[in-house]
Amino acid sequence: MEQEFKYDRPNTVSGIIAKHKELTALRDKYRAEIKKLTVDIDHLDAAIRLFDPNADTYAIKEYVTKHRAEKGSVKRFVLNTLREAGEPMTSRQITELWAADRGLVADEATLNALRKRIGACIKTCKEQGLIEACGQTTDHGANGPYKLWKVRKGGD
Template sequence: MAQSIVVSGLVSKRAELVGRLEHYAQEVDRLDAELRHLDATIKLFAPEMDLRTLPPKRFVETNRIFRQGESNRCMLEVLREAGGKLNTQQIAQRIAKKKNLDEAKVKAVRDTILDTLRRAEKKGVVRQSGKEGMALLWQLV
């Protein structure tokens, strides 16, 4: 019976991945059609332009973990509760735990919190207080 539970889980995961692939294939088709229309419009206004020489703009996926201003509030709350120094990873892990996020999201939380900490440092709200290995230590001012 244990094998059927394992197989059932694997089949479910496979179905999820196939669904995601189909979704993204449709998105690729939509973007491709949009790009062809845009290229045709550009050619109307600038027929001499070689569109192949235009470099693509880097795509950065936004994370939807925090609402506007929430990362700052969470970061300040964690530092207040700690009452001392914490490194960026510790802050991110505590926030992820409070928000009931899985381990896979901790890196995205850490990246967002690092940006938040740097902005707060410029405003004089927090300051770097050394390093712990490669990790920066932070504390409230």
Template sequence: MTDYMVTGLVKKRGEVAGEIASLHDRINQLVKDLDHIDGTLRIVAPDMPVESIRPKMFRPPSDWSKRGQMSRIVLNILRQAKEPLTSREIAAQLILERGMAMDDKLLRLMTKRCGVALRIQRDKGLAVSTEGNGFHLLWVIVR
């Protein structure tokens, strides 16, 4: 074998072993935390069977975005817009572009997420909001 291959494998093994050690430490801390929670539950609710509490698994929603993806899509929609848009209009366009099934619940959720992304972009100086009709803000990209 060549020296650079051995060096690379040694380096990679060290990284994996370090990650495993880190995860073991994290698991040990979580076990301690769980023991403390169980002890507290036994004090405040002695009749509750603590072992019967089922663990909750974390499942990201299907409409979850990767880091920065929401802002990129929102800014792209604003770049292509010919006139200022509300966060609801941007959210509707975003849902269409991502090929998701449009419903009221998803539209409300995406409108909130677009609003957050737009406010962040406004704070960075990349987008500007103006008052529209009613309480709606109209958004444009800074050119």
């Protein structure tokens, strides 16, 4: 049984709903454009490094962090990824998904920097009781073992 709401001003509510949809679509459009620009900048950086491997293309942006993310987006990504995963994941797996989601063609140094950020997010989520460790990898290669993480029951 659906509850029917009666509004004194139905046009006001429908107008606000329409504006919400409009702004959400606009935000999504700009988010997609920002992602494309980030990919384009990364490709230009790679092209610059082809000619000068020691070039620091980020020196111009003294206070801007390389591959900067919106506040809270890493935490949202980590928690959503762990929720949707069918099994526990490592910080490395989450990092590779993060790089792919952002369209980054990342070298090992960039992946390590991103993994440190993902690891810091995981640590914060663990301290907040949102996720928990559940073992470690056995087939990890030279860089392991990695801890396995999952969303804590009741931690949503």
